[in-house]
Amino acid sequence: MTTKINFNGQIHDELNISVLDHGFLFGDSVYEVVCTIKNQPCFLDKHLCRLFASASAISLDIPHDKQWFQEQLNTTLSAAGNLESYIRIIVTRGIGEVNIDPSTCHRPNIIIIVMETSEYPESCYEKGIHVALVSIKRNSRDALNPNVKTGNYLNNVLAKVESNKLGAQDAIMVNSLGHLTEGTTSNLFFVRDGHIFTPSLDCGILSGITREIVIQLSKENGFRVEEGKWPGEELSEADEIFLTGTIKKVMPVSHLDGRPVGSGKPGPVTLKLMRLYEFLLKG
Numbered sequence: 136m137t138t139k140i141n142f143n144g145q146i147h148d149e150l151n152i153s154v155l156d157h158g159f160l161f162g163d164s165v166y167e168v169v170c171t172i173k174n175q176p177c178f179l180d181k182h183l184c185r186l187f188a189s190a191s192a193i194s195l196d197i198p199h200d201k202q203w204f205q206e207q208l209n210t211t212l213s214a215a216g217n218l219e220s221y222i223r224i225i226v227t228r229g230i231g232e233v234n235i236d237p238s239t240c241h242r243p244n245i246i247i248i249v250m251e252t253s254e255y256p257e258s259c260y261e262k263g264i265h266v267a268l269v270s271i272k273r274n275s276r277d278a279l280n281p282n283v284k285t286g287n288y289l290n291n292v293l294a295k296v297e298s299n300k301l302g303a304q305d306a307i308m309v310n311s312l313g314h315l316t317e318g319t320t321s322n323l324f325f326v327r328d329g330h331i332f333t334p335s336l337d338c339g340i341l342s343g344i345t346r347e348i349v350i351q352l353s354k355e356n357g358f359r360v361e362e363g364k365w366p367g368e369e370l371s372e373a374d375e376i377f378l379t380g381t382i383k384k385v386m387p388v389s390h391l392d393g394r395p396v397g398s399g400k401p402g403p404v405t406l407k408l409m410r411l412y413e414f415l416l417k418g
């Protein structure tokens with residue numbers, strides 16, 4: 136397992152970062168997770184666009200352009216030399232005074248972690264995972280917009296803690312209106328009578344890159360896809376449920392709150408989308 140960490144353009148084997156960085160003190164940072172295919176970053180342009188959009192949403196000026204990130208990624212991936220890599224790009228507010236005011240931070244820190252991919256076990260895809268609809272609500276869009284990918288993930292961490300206690304592998308959250316939103320690090324889809332449903336962006340979710348591609352693949356393959364608002368209870372009526380994300384890809388859900396979803400096995404629509412997405416990535 137080789138891990139390399141790029142800190143503001145310099146590659147290290149290990150990195151210690153200042154406790155005065157506001158990323159550490161306040162979660163004042165933005166980030167992206169990117170996977171590789173044939174050790175090349177996958178959908179990198181989309182991830183970099185979202186990174187810059189997230190930074191802009193929190194008034195964080197990144198002192199480099201997308202090209203710089205591409206170059207740094209290439210050198211860091213070469214230095215790591217893994218077969219496939221997990222990439223985490225983090226931009227923090229940087230070092231400042233120990234108070235909430237970001238104007239005391241004068242230079243963002245850019246950290247690119249490249250490590251060997253650790254994929255979910257095959258059994259997650261063969262059998263599906265257990266999820267719980269948790270009581271923790273997804274952040275409101277007018278508080279900390281879930282469509283801004285900041286390093287402040289405590290909302291999601293708390294949902295995960297609750298699902299751990301419930302013996303589930305992941306959590307699904309509703310928003311303050313009780314509408315379905317997303318998983319802790321993934322987007323949510325469900326299937327009923329052969330049609331595909333997914334919470335719309337205005338429910339307060341991250342506009343996932345995998346979500347966008349899966350919607351497109353579904354439509355191209357003749358499925359009806361509806362983006363909308365549904366109460367949490369709607370999920371218990373689903374024939375199939377699946378999650379999407381850069382690392383999870385298309386992951387089937389077999390159980391919701393301890394009860395089987397449909398047959399309790401990955402359903403035909405989910406299986407088809409898993410194959411289509413895999414084919415798109417690997418050909």
Ligand code: PDD
Pocket residue numbers: 168291317318319320321322340341342343344345346379380381382
């Ligand atoms: N998370 N929703 C949330 C809250 C997420 O954190 C993520 C991604 C997604 C899916 O987005 P995408 O398809 O662009 O990966 C949805 C990454 C993988 C993470 O934080 O590890």
